[in-house]
Amino acid sequence: MSDRLARFLPILNWLKDYRGDTFVSDALAAVIVTLMLVPQALAYALLAGLPPEVGLYASMIPLVAYALLGTSATLAVGPVAVASLMTASALGGIAEAGTPEYVGAALVLASLSGLMLFAMGLLRLGFLANFLSHPVISGFVTASGILIAGSQLGHILGIQGGGHNLLEMVEGLWQQLGGINPVTLLIGGGALVFLYLSRKFLKRGLTGIGFSERLADLTTKAAPVTAVIVTTAAAWYFDLGTAGVNLVGEVPSGLPDISLPSMDPDIWTTLIPAAILISLVGFVESVSVAQTLAAKRRQRIDPDSELIALGLANVAAGVSGGSPVSGGFSRSVVNFEAGAQTPIAGALTAVGIAVATLTLTGLLAFLPKATLAATIIIAVSTLIDLPAIKRTLAYSKADGAAMLATIILTLVQGVEAGIIVGVALSIGLYLYRTSRPHSAVVGRIPGTEHFRNVQRHKVEIDDSTVVLRVDESLYFANARYLEETVLELVSDNPEMKNLVLACQAVNEIDASALESLEAINSRLEDAGIRLHLAEVKGPVMDRLQRTHFCEELTGQIFLSTYDAWKALAKKPTILFKTN
Amino acid sequence: MSDRLARFLPILNWLKDYRGDTFVSDALAAVIVTLMLVPQALAYALLAGLPPEVGLYASMIPLVAYALLGTSATLAVGPVAVASLMTASALGGIAEAGTPEYVGAALVLASLSGLMLFAMGLLRLGFLANFLSHPVISGFVTASGILIAGSQLGHILGIQGGGHNLLEMVEGLWQQLGGINPVTLLIGGGALVFLYLSRKFLKRGLTGIGFSERLADLTTKAAPVTAVIVTTAAAWYFDLGTAGVNLVGEVPSGLPDISLPSMDPDIWTTLIPAAILISLVGFVESVSVAQTLAAKRRQRIDPDSELIALGLANVAAGVSGGSPVSGGFSRSVVNFEAGAQTPIAGALTAVGIAVATLTLTGLLAFLPKATLAATIIIAVSTLIDLPAIKRTLAYSKADGAAMLATIILTLVQGVEAGIIVGVALSIGLYLYRTSRPHSAVVGRIPGTEHFRNVQRHKVEIDDSTVVLRVDESLYFANARYLEETVLELVSDNPEMKNLVLACQAVNEIDASALESLEAINSRLEDAGIRLHLAEVKGPVMDRLQRTHFCEELTGQIFLSTYDAWKALAKKPTILFKTN
Structure with a gap:
């Protein structure tokens, strides 16, 4: 009983061993993640078309909710880039960005995807996420990264961007190219160059002057904080707001109110498809980050518990003024490297964000949006992996096709079309394969009990007895194919009196395949040929014995192909077919 | 070149050997099939809500078109029960039954499904039909049979029926129960009893008085003709039309006009989903009938050529006043048993129908619709196979569930919903499985080179070297499951230093599974465990060698599990786990 309780409440497993030094580790990690999260929370709110405080609210209560139920010690939950893009795409059809209706719809979207994740966890439906194949997810993330970077270009240039796919974005930027604000471009471009150079050279420079590897790494990751501080100070000192530079502006100081989201059934039903996609993509990304980090410490995370924890975190976001959240890759890595030991680190990060919200909002009002846009562009540049297309195509044409289709459709049609077509295509190609x-007519390697493909080996065959080896489980999609293969074999072998199906690779025979076997049996009977089976696996045989098939079978069921050969082959001749 | 031409035009294969006695056989079969087809053509037009002549037109030019391109010597093409029901369902949403718009839409539906079949044949997409699993088709045909019988009850009772699902039908009949026409009921009920008794006892009776088996069978199958003649004569003699009995009425005498169907793009797009379903269901039924009959004579039919032939037949129906056609089961069997040798028999049947249309329409005007309804009910009663539900459920719960869902949805929601849900469910359940x-930790059977499941056998294991056998191809849907299995294994075996994946049952590793293997490799590396592979199949290995995986692999690739064991196992101990 207490085991089952601990399964549902992972906190019971680790809280009893919680000690002072664990707290110190967790607190240190929390401070570092908070520093990283403040600009990210503002930036991803900007990306989602939401007011800056929504990003901060999404980084408080949801983190505490995850800490209560999550199984990962180091997963850093909160607003992330891809989910923010998907949020913007989903809400774009409902209301104008930044309006109260838009913010209200974001709450519904978070609550809805939270309830879906929660229900999937209770029903143990985590396996559904498996149908997002790696090439589809990878293509989707690459295309999302390109869309996100494109969506931020307007902020860097000081013009109005917009659009939910690449064509709309390019068109929007092109039309307003005359309105570029030079000061904004100076700040945005400067931040971009600074962040790019920091990422590329700072770590090496710091280790060169004696910093430890870990400290150099963490300092490098804090570069966005420096950019935020410097550009905010410049905006305040030079009063850049009056020079036409877009600033974050007034951020309400104080903690979020707890209130239920809108119960308008129209909004809920409209958002269902988007919520499903955000839930699945967020879950896949979170679990893969959490598993990667847990394995480094020989820990385990439980995907179904993660669904419940992420579900609760999103519901918490929906009732506390936030937007959809999931586990972020870069913050989780920082959390891990900074030494987080338990989910308490996440809860302490929430405290850090609360403190920042209570104290820093006056200063954050002067933060230029161009700086945030620069941090987003640098952050998502790591998501874009174009060489993966070539790599995947080289390994498998089917996987490469699914990946390319996902990328192109995401770019051209938007996130939802892209991922849906990618999933449908990868399932379709798998079913097609x-x-x-594969099946092969086999013959006996002379002097042995082994049977090999007559097309490839010098083997003994027998005109009256043909042995067909089937290399796949038999189910509805290939059952008729087997019928056709057998009928072709019959018309190609007029001397045939016995057909043996060698079933060592058949793990399952479903009802359709059983019907096909029955049809094959009776058609062969009409043609004067007996059907035999060999090497049928135990569980398959158990099932067949529950039917009339074994009685109706015109031939026998042999334990091995060799037994069948001994009993049936009359005048074996040696054959060598060259290819 | 001539081979390829012969593949596209099967007529080239058999026409050169066509002799006088073949013609006599074909002509005899054509006469018998014509006798059977006249009432069926009228009846299925009635079922589809179309004027009687449409049934006759669908039985002329389409049969000639099929004869030119079909590969089956005995398939009898024309209007059939299930396609007629689906036609009624598809057209019901477009126009009132019997109106010129309704008839025009039937022409579009035939042309559209013809073009689809034709295109599928050219693109060799016949395999798509495989995704209609046997349980789904069987459930669909059973439910269609029930719906068809229900739709004809109104004609037997002399009231207006209607409705596209069981609930609508029951409601329609219930409301008009007061309007039953006793004379119609007498004719319809009488025909029903006569046909039922003929089917049940006539053949036995005829063989009892010395008829040959074959002649008795053909005479029995001609019972509907007797019912048609007797009730038509009665209707004419007693002038039953004035007694409120619905008669077929004026059938235009003469051959159909050739004209293009309506080109209204709205109608074409509206009918696309219905045309896809009618095409697939008709194709599956035709091919399975044709294959069954061809196998009896050791002949072959080519499914892709069948698609082209059925496509052309439907296009022919669409431009010659017909409705969707496919291969009918009962007529094909009669054609086969009556001795049809080549597709010429089908073309001669078309001539027979043309003669009937030119000469008999005056008489057919007196044919009571109740008689046609009775022939339909008796014909479809053979389609209804309720015991199959129990049989399928006993064999496989997944297949049984897909079948039940298809039956219930077809009955309650109509034909389209039923078949779509059935197909989606059977694919979903297969992907879930x-x-x-299955995977198993295996150990060595002492003294041998064989490795077996540690849960089931007394085997040698080694604390530092764990061997995991994977019993399925690795692809995206199960790749993450493998990751989880391995990570669980790692946290359960703290002493593990080597993990060997035994891959003898792995026929494929797709890009997702490759990523998972890479992730497993690097996570195991983080945990100080080396990953090895054993028994990798040739084609799988070829692909892996095109990637960096083999270089990054922390361990080795062994030819056999035993090789891996010899190289890695340090202190094997014998273990016997009881279940």
């Missing part, structure tokens, strides 16, 4: 299983 | 493949 299994619908034409 | 393959997403959780």
